[in-house]
Amino acid sequence: MSRTRTTAIGAVTVTLALAATACGGGSATGEGSNDSPKTLTYWASNQGPDIPADKKILTPELKKFEKQTGIKVKLEVVPWSDLLNRILTATTSGQGPDVLNIGNTWSSSLQATGALLPWDEKNFAKIGGKDRFVPAALDSAGAEGEDPAAVPLYSMAYALYYNKKMFREAGISEPPATWDQLVADGKKLSKGGKWALGAEGANLSNNIHQIFVLAKQHGADWFTADGKPDFTSPGAVAAVKQYVDFMAKDKIVAPGNAEYAQNQSLSDFSKGKTAMVLWQAAASTFESQGMKDSDWGVAPVPVASGAPGHGKNTNSMVAGINMAVFKNTDNLDGATKFVKFMTSDAEQKILCKAYGSIPPVKAAQQDQSFDKPELKVLRDTLAKSAAPLPRVPDESQFETAVGTAVKNLFASAADGKDISTAAVKAELAKAEQQMNKQ
Known part of the structure; x- marks a missing residue:
């Protein structure tokens, strides 16, 4: 049975600027007791040509994660037209997912709400360490001088x-x-x-x-x-x-x-x-x-x-998608395992190849799948002529x-x-x- 989390946040300046046009959706927690959570809810952004395409790409990978960990992931693919308002509503209502995708340009704004899990050294260690990621991608994961509010998932230009x-x-x-x-x-x-x-x-x-x-x-x-x-x-x-x-x-x-x-x-x-x-x-x-x-x-x-x-x-602009966790999820261990799975070398190769994006994970970039002419142009642009959008709340x-x-x-x-x-x-x-x- 789903339960609604109470979200305690310090500063919710973001919500004052936008009228939420869509209600906060998704169940807030996993099924089962906190000692043995068996379900995660995940809001994925619409990366493919349409939502059915995203479900087709992601569902086999989520099944793979379930087989490895015993944790079922309830997937909702959210259109970009709704995603930001859905997230903002979730930060205030407490009715949101355990794990979610965010546009990397929103990282600083959403970080200011206090609703997202900070990715400090301890949390990065749980997913293999901060050094696995391309520095430019990490730079777009939160405000300057603070621990990132999310983990890079897909990089683009x-x-x-x-x-x-x-x-x-x-x-x-x-x-x-x-x-x-x-x-x-x-x-x-x-x-x-x-x-x-x-x-x-x-x-x-x-x-x-x-x-x-x-x-x-x-x-x-x-x-x-x-x-x-x-x-x-x-x-x-x-x-x-x-x-x-x-x-x-x-x-x-x-x-x-x-x-x-x-x-x-x-x-x-x-x-x-x-x-x-x-x-x-x-x-x-x-x-x-x-x-x-x-x-x-x-x-x-x-x-x-x-x-x-x-x-x-x-x-x-330095484009990309980050993966964030609501800090008061009652399934933090499962959410962290899921982020580790999605940013693993193997999954990065599978997912970024499917979406035509560039892996923000250094080791995954070495795969020859990412040597196509399009990706060479995008990778070169990210390295030499892209700039991050303003990193302000x-x-x-x-x-x-x-x-x-x-x-x-x-x-x-x-x-x-x-x-x-x-x-x-x-x-x-x-x-x-x-x-x-x-």
């Missing part, structure tokens, strides 16, 4: 994926390396009901990922050194305008993309409706939708000029506030409205004001 046939038909011999080249190529490709570039205007997280990178290229950060919002700087405004202008001014993104949510741009790309998409670890989705590896190519995300690198030539509010501002601007662009610098700054000012009221 953004790349530019392009349709080889559409490029050939447009007379384009190679993928664009700069944004000027992308726009010029895009105008050749946006013909006959087909479009050059896919976007997901209603996907708040994806909006943030794109404009974070563009702001870096314009020499801007979204927070000051002391962690205060700085959304209306010239660089931040220019970044958002550049991104929305792909639809509003350059006309290389379909107006309908203003309403697109998660993975809809990937579906259009797979069907040959768009020629390019900016995404992280997309190969498994393309394959599931009927594309052959020979149909598409991959290249680094463009920069303003020159080659990708750090600073103004940053071309990706208000990061999740930032994603919601600024992501919504970009969504609103895309909606205006789809309606044919002029997206002026003043209009962009006004939307970002509203987002900053919303943050400052909290």
Whole structure:
């Protein structure tokens, strides 16, 4: 029988920023006594092309864990559109899972609630030690100077994926390396009901990922050194305008993309409706939708000029999924064993291969499965030209506030409205004001 945990948390500033649109789900505890718990509940994030695909990938692995330990894992795959609100509700209601996946960019915000188990040296020792993990992945597992609030599970970076046939038909011999080249190529490709570039205007997280990178290229950060919002700087405004202008001014993104949510741009790309998409670890989705590896190519995300690198030539955020444990689970031993299993060398090879991601576990990266051209681009990007999103307690509010501002601007662009610098700054000012009221 399920029981509801009481969650004691010190600071729940995160929940003030977001209205929970989905109730906290999942049973809170395992079955049986605390001395011999036999069940864990696990919220997995939707990593594959759809939720059934995730269940197909994960279920055999969870059965393997059950066979090894006698602990059954009750799986729920949660869509990205619901995941953050579900987690925030769980931190306050106490009705949540034992183990959960979190976007690595949320680590600092969720850490501030006090609801997650800190991964200190003692806890890391239970899963084989901290040194097993790639340092960049650990850097995105919590606030600077504190023990991580989660353990890296899948590592990713953004790349530019392009349709080889559409490029050939447009007379384009190679993928664009700069944004000027992308726009010029895009105008050749946006013909006959087909479009050059896919976007997901209603996907708040994806909006943030794109404009974070563009702001870096314009020499801007979204927070000051002391962690205060700085959304209306010239660089931040220019970044958002550049991104929305792909639809509003350059006309290389379909107006309908203003309403697109998660993975809809990937579906259009797979069907040959768009020629390019900016995404992280997309190969498994393309394959599931009927594309052959020979149909598409991959290249680094463009920069303003020159080659990708750090600073103004940053071309990706440090992307990835972390695995966290609610600190007051009544099955801490079982939860720790499950994290150890999921981050073992063997499981990392299986899971990351299935999802097309990069193992954050050093030993697993050595497997030849991760030498494919796509993963080489992603791995190189993570090593040389990616930067972590702001590691501040208000990061999740930032994603919601600024992501919504970009969504609103895309909606205006789809309606044919002029997206002026003043209009962009006004939307970002509203987002900053919303943050400052909290």
